[in-house]
Amino acid sequence: MTAYLNGFGAYLPERVVANAELAERVGKTSEWIESVSGIQERRWARPEETVANMGVAAAEDCLRRAGIGANTLGMLIVSSGSGSRGFPGPAAEVAARLGLDSTPAIDLPIASAGSLFGLALAMGLAETQGDILVVAAEKMSALIENDPNTAILFGDGAGAGLVSARPGRWRMLDAVLHTDGQSREALAFDGTGSLKMNGLTVILQAARKIPSSITEVLARQNISAQQVTAFLLHQANLNLVTRVAKSLEVAPEKMFTNVQRYGNTSSASMLIAASEWAETNPGPGPIVFSAFGAGFHWGAIVADSTA
């Protein structure tokens, strides 16, 4: 099983929603919002902007950066926990709008860890399917109301990553995925109203499961956390990312973060972060992806630069 990461892409809506705009709505201050989340602002989509719209924009950005056309794709995987209807999920619309009329397109409606699961599945399928585009798009602003525990956290956006068997910038070495449904009610959206989150349970579980999955995948590859060049995590909350760095005993600077500017964009966040990180012309060395979210689903992927 040989698979490579050949590029990333992203799309963020234009509208910037600063903490000050939300503070009065949720009965808190801008400073409180930043202190509990690290978030200063987030992007919200326009009413007419959909998960599929944003997914197509991120997909096109990724394909452009990778220098290939959509017609070369062997598979499309679309992750979203905030699609506008039960079925078909956004994968069919994204595929159609990319001009694909027979390429398999799969939905992963598992929210925050969806892009991680998508990359891991693509890693396993690339040898038989060819180029696989993993897209994660979320319109989280449609899933929140005025609960200060959730309304301050979430933003909208989309990310994409191209996985293929052709040699590329990063070779995917290994992946670990886990699910524990015992806490499935701790973070859920029932289709109407706002999402529900037991923050204490989510943080307590995430603070342990993210580092443990990273440690697990690195141990299997005989790589220490200190050898990793960059950690590209689901951007749930800056305080959580900082805590993961502490648990792994690595410098916080190794954790690429943009949650300060985009908030928690659920499954899109890890690929948006990867896209921005890749633009910084990062040096060689192993990189780690990790995410945790509703379900609970969590895991980690390790890749290494080929240059």
Add this chain to the structure above:
Amino acid sequence: MPDSSRSQRLRKLVQEIAGKPAPEDDQESLFESGLLDSFALPDLVSAIEKEFSVKVPDSDLNPRKFDSIARMDAYLADHISK
């Protein structure tokens, strides 16, 4: 069974993590009172594991088990004796 020595050690851990005195009432919720926030909880569990040489399995990572000095004491009484 409550253990006054264990309660005192738990009280000290809570105080170290919160940076404020633990409540006098062992039944008082540490989270509803605002003494601890969600990000202090993982630290508290780690500190308990270290202080009492126990491993709290992921299946026991339920905030209710660590919501008060009394509940932590009860959890430890159950697990240390096993």
